[in-house]
Amino acid sequence: MSQHFYHQNHTRVRPSSLFEDVSPLFYETLWKSQRKDTQCQAFVKRVIMSRLFKIIMISTVSTNAFFMVLWTDYKTRYNLFRLFEVSELIFVSIYSSEFCMKLYVDPINYWKDGYNLLDVIIIIIIFIPYSLRKIKGKHYPYLNIADGVQSLRILKLIPYSRGIRTLISAMGQTACTVASVLVLLFVLMYVFAVLGFCLFGVPESADLKNWGNLALAFFTLFSLATVDGWTDLQQQLDARNFTLSRSFTIIFILLASFVFLSMFVGVMIIHTEDSVKKFERELMLERHMTLMEEKHVILKWQQEEVSKLMQTQKNVDHKSSTELVEKFKKTLRHTDPMVLDDFGTSLPFIDVYLSTLDNQDATIYKLQELYYEIVHVLSLMLEDLPQRKQSQSLEKVEEK
Secondary structure, three states: OHHHHHHHHHOOOOHHHHHHHHHHHHHHHHHHOOOOOHHHHHHHHHHHHOHHHHHHHHHHHHHHHHHHHHHOOHHHHHHOHHHHHHHHHHHHHHHHHHHHHHHHHOOOHHHHOHHHHHHHHHHHHHHHHHHHHHHOOOOOOOHHHHHHHHHHHHHHHHHHOHHHHHHHHHHHHOHHHHHHHHHHHHHHHHHHHHHHHHHHOOOOOOOHHHHOOHHHHHHHHHHHHOOOOHHHHHHHHHHOOOOOHHHHHHHHHHHHHHHHHHHHHHHHHHHHHHHHHHHHHHHHHHHHHHHHHHHHHHHHHHHHHHHHHHHHHHHOOOOOHHHHHHHHHHHOOOOOOEEOOOOEEOHHHHHHHHHHHHHHHHHHHHHHHHHHHHHHHHHHHHHHHHHHHHHHHHHHHHHO
16 A cells, blocks of 8 residues: 555656646636626626616615614514514525625636625625524524624625725725834833833732733723823822822823824824825726727717718719718717717707808809909900000100
8 A cells, every 4th residue: 555655656746747737728728618698797797887786785785784773672573573584584685696696797706806705704694693593503602692793784885885995995004004003002001011010019008900910000001091081090099199100190191192092093094095085086087988988989980970971972972061961960869979089079060060161162162263363364464465565665656
């Protein structure tokens, strides 16, 4: 058996070469086996991205949260027990359908989005009480915890609110900076906790209730940092005649509350403003891309219509611009936009523009006729000029 095992290990190929050989085959197989339900996939994607679907999901989550508030009252839960059961089945069905639809649209990239993973976690949490009731029974002692965790369902509103997502991204960006501030605050509290234990917890008249050990000292310093009941703590120290107690309290409150907590709030505000500005830039870019796509579609359609009209004009007799406008009116509605090179306009403008071109052509034709008349008059004047010179010379000779 050992020889057989050694033979298997000896003939095994290196993992890197195995992956190098398999990965091209895998991608080639995946490329060949493309989905054949692209139309259905596109339809489901449009449904998910539609405004109506978002409104339905937001209404469902809000209604579920309202029912959970009613469920916390015992009398209401007893009187509306059947309603809560039916509504729970409806809510779970809607959440499961949403998960299946999103997974059907993009089964690979679905798991790369953090908000989709949040939905999966919430769905798992939803099914935990049902599993515990089936496995452990209705009297399982930790079943109340599983029921209380169901309040996390309201977190499903986060993917449908861009404002909340902006704040969450701001909190994610501030994680490193906030962690640094909290570490500094912990170091400060550690120093003052040891110092407070040595000053107020060791002597015979020590305040053992607040400074008896390091854990109690940390909790007391946390109360001082939040400025919650610090006067009562100071009165207890004054009652025991600790000389350095007031200096100790004032210095710690100045450092912890007015410096570190203000620094924490300032960091959050700065990153939140940056996230809001980034969100506004992305929103403007999204609107610009949408307008450009609409403009491109309209331009392409109008170019096709114009090319058809020009081809019809070439095949038939030459038509005037007014007839082209009449042809346009048969294919366009009065409110349809017309996209030209750098601006969009409507059908009345095209009518005025083409009529102006017609008038311009007529004016140029009249100017050409006037030019020909001027040239004709000038030629006649040039022809008469030698005869006048001869007549004038004859008159001079006769006078002599």
